Amino acid sequence: MKKQVSQTISACSFYLRNINQISRFLPRPTKERVVNAIITSRLDYCNALLYGTSAVNIARLQRIQNTAARLIMRSPRSDSATPLLRELNWLPIVCRVDFKLLVFTYKAMHNDPPVYLCELVCPYQPTRTLRSANNNMLEVKRTRTKAGDCSFAVTAASLWNNLPTVIKTCDNLTSFKRLLKTHFFRIAY
Template identity: 90%
Template structure:
């Protein structure tokens, strides 16, 4: 989170000049300054504390209010919906699931491909044909947050139509729509 340290200061500085800029320019600047930093290595944030997620969500909400010139008292949920931005939790899950898709199709580094194991039951079950991944048991919270476990858990909860997608572009589009429809109301704290 080192690159995020100065982000609130950058937003404050940008706010001072934002009223002189048209909305498309503001969106471009915010994407360059804020969104790129929120998305950088965010797959590592899977399972992090609610405090860290809340801090990042607060930054995203502030950026949305800056673009739309909304007062701080306004709820961020409609603003995120208007901008087609996913909450931080969904962005983390999205990144993990994209890595999982690439690993399953051998389009990722070998070390990630080796961590993704298709589910093969010992006897004939209906779940054998559902494109499931094997979720290994762990004894620690850190183990549950590892790529192999997190990827399999998230993948197994996806609808079959998304899991059986034949190319990465369509997969990303369907996945983003799935998160947008089912998780836009996940934002835990709307008033920052």
């Protein structure tokens, strides 16, 4: 993933420099739209594949997001980016990766998913009667390798099982996303 992250950072840095040159002529809402359209979309592209990647790669992508937040808020580099991200209502990169994986999981469980996703997301069915049988949990597949632990079948189930029951029992995708973002926002900030 190092090459993919490096290419993403290179493209984002190029566009951030160009946006910075015209930023003083743009009002804040316009800067937000431009940054969301160009930078955030690149950070979110295929970011579900980043689950389990090194902390160095995540930190590099987080620096780009922090730079984008500082550009929008016209804040110096010495200021902390955490309050800026909170004010912009942006999740950190790690939470964005988990968010996307959980949205894929929700869609695989509730919408009409492709057959291959149905095979990867299996509801937990205990062999005997347990209280956890009604908690809307998924079966976590066992693996023997680090790559296996980062597969969709394992990560989706483990992330899903760690969610509060209120979020897991949402009846539509919009309310699920809203509750999930609020949950991650509380964790991150």
